[in-house]
Amino acid sequence: MKKLMTALILLLSLSSQAALNFDADVPAAIQSQMVADLNFISQLTGSGQTPFHKQIFTAVDGKTYQTFFDTRITSVGVDSCGGGAAVACVQPFFDPNKMWLTDNFIKFSHPQIARLMVVFHEARHSESNNGNWMHASCPRPFLDSTGKDMKSIWTGAKLEGQPACDISQNGSYGSSTIMLKNISRYCTNCNDKVKMDADLYAMDQINRISRPAVKQAMLNDFATP
Amino acid sequence: MLIAGLFLFKDYESLPEQHGLKKPSQMTFAQSNQFSEDFNAKPEGASTAVTAAPQALPQLPENEKPAWQALEEILKSKNDNDPRLDTALSQLSAEFHKAIYSKYLSLKPEDRNERGTLVFLVARDLKTEADIDFLQTVYEESPCLNMANCAANSENDPQENNGQQTSLNYPQLAGLYQVDAQLSKRPELLKNPQFRAGIYALLKTAENFPAPQVHEKAKQIREKYGL
């Protein structure tokens, strides 16, 4: 009986996730991982937020995050997204409300927070009324806090000049950084690992904010008492 | 990331019926205006890493067997927010820690999240020199170069390697994050000269890890605690 109740509760909570239309060819394992990840985020509760988070998301709250996602992405397909190691993509000029996931979404062992970071980053790109938050070219030179070139750690490829930066805290990198940092600080039903992961990935993503003043404003925002 | 220039925008707007139903990969580069997010390096190329060996159930006190069962379930589930990580798996015996060290080695190097979860558990419950020795080995590993195959060099697209560094270095970063948190919460740990020396050696090893992200964090922690 207890198991039956648990199953019913699980079923109800999954169905509370607004219907996301998966194309017929999306493998079941990708669908179930996406549904599980969105289900996790939709149940999150929070005890506060920073001003930047309030401007973009309004609250550290599962239903709010769910609405944010559902009002931007309505269908999901599967594709290689140009090959390589892409995990997800959107094509804002064809169908801004469709997200494409690749096999890498389940093939690679990323923390759940990292998968969510990517899908919320992509969802932000669907905002046609905001120019899809196109990335900015990273400046030349693009240096880290110690004065060294920002580069891909393994290939050594420099990020300077690549369209891999944001100049505003409201873009895809900025908004997902703000979301994760707030989850790390304010989530009340996240365990230690999730809060740690949210912090780790937020502090990775903030490095894509190429304007020092904007980056500093974000750090100030994160330090909000 | 593949993004065509904005000048293509109007052409596409006028031709939705010709392009709208296509998948991103069915378009040429010039047609594409996709935003794609690469976590990491190329996925092709089968991993040559050692496959996880089946592991016998570890010898554990009877009262900790359910916790081990919980750990196995969590590692399989990909549900990182399992509350048992903070309850059943928070105060663990030395035997349990020892079982975690073995479990870590039984996992493939590419199991970044699972390996990181085990490092997180040990570092959050940092108690003994054996824990420090285990963590030392994590920083003595060869760095993981590619999520599909840790040993293969990657051909990263630097434009959208969204979170890749953190996933590749996840076990190492999770360890440092928790060591920092524990030294902050339990400053008495550093009052034991032997333990202090162990932490110092651990951080020095982590500083030699050939990924700047790990190196910088280890140095920062060492300096923060005057080590």
Ligand SMILES: [Zn+2]
């Ligand atoms: Zn993007």
